[in-house]
Amino acid sequence: MSLDLSPAPGAAPVARMVRAQAAFETRMMLRNGENLLLTVIIPTLLLVLFSAVDVVDTGPGERVDFLAPGILALAVMSTAFTGQAIATGFERRYGVLKRLGVSPLPRWALLAGKTLSVLVVIGLQLMLLVATAFALGWDPSGDVAMVVPLLLIGTAAFSGLGLLMAGTLRAEATLAAANLVYLVLLMCGGIVIPLDKFGGAEDVLELTPAAALATGLRDVLTGTDATPWSALLVLTAWAALALAAAARWFRWE
DSSP, X not given: OOOOOOOOOOOOOHHHHHHHHHHHHHHHHHHOHHHHIIIIIHHHHHHHHHHHSOOSOOOSSOHHHHHHHHHHHHXXXXXXXXXXXXXXXXXXXXXXXXXXXXXXXXXHHHHHHHHHHHHHXXXXXXXXXXXXXXXXXXXXXXXXXXXXXXXHHHHHHHHHHHHXXXXXSOHHHHHHXXXXXXXXXXXXXXXXXXXXXXXXXHHHHTTSHHHHHHHHXXXXXXXXXXXXXXXXXXXXXXXHHHHHHHHHHOOXX
16 A cells, blocks of 8 residues: 655645634734733723713713723724734734735635634633623623624624724724724713714714714613614625625725
């Protein structure tokens, strides 16, 4: 019996490539100190600070009941949008994506790997934030089953927006724009300040992905609306448009 040791070059199955890329992206995100500051420390500090100190009038009820869903939305935005956009933008600048572009890894598989890694990190964030919120006295009263689709669709929407920005703008422009959008949506996206405080701009702000996710989570977790269809529709529209645009216009260099 002869043993065939001749080379057999070829690409791995796409599913295996996506898993490997997702695992690599996850390790890189968890090792980045600046990214952890953005995705873990800032949301946690905001939750503790605004729950303990009466800085903003959040309406009747406990402040943490209003703030916890908004901070969960902020965690999704900080990881899927801001952190991913900045990291991917500089990967383009330093030629990392260009080298991946000549590998067997398809463009959509790269985007899928990044999105899967974001889901893993968000899962870890949510466990920490939920534990912190419970320690602060949070008492959710709604059906948590609807939380999962809201988080998944919200992650897809923010991930698509982050990849679209990183794949079309220069790294420096992505850094500035991602941080600016983060701050604007933090203050005006219904995360820590109720949307009704913005008067006539409320109807417009409700169409942003941050407000849709924060309001949808808040409606579900306070028992106000078991199925927030308007929030789901807004997030689905953002996800479909952003991911399609990112797949179409994402540039490797």
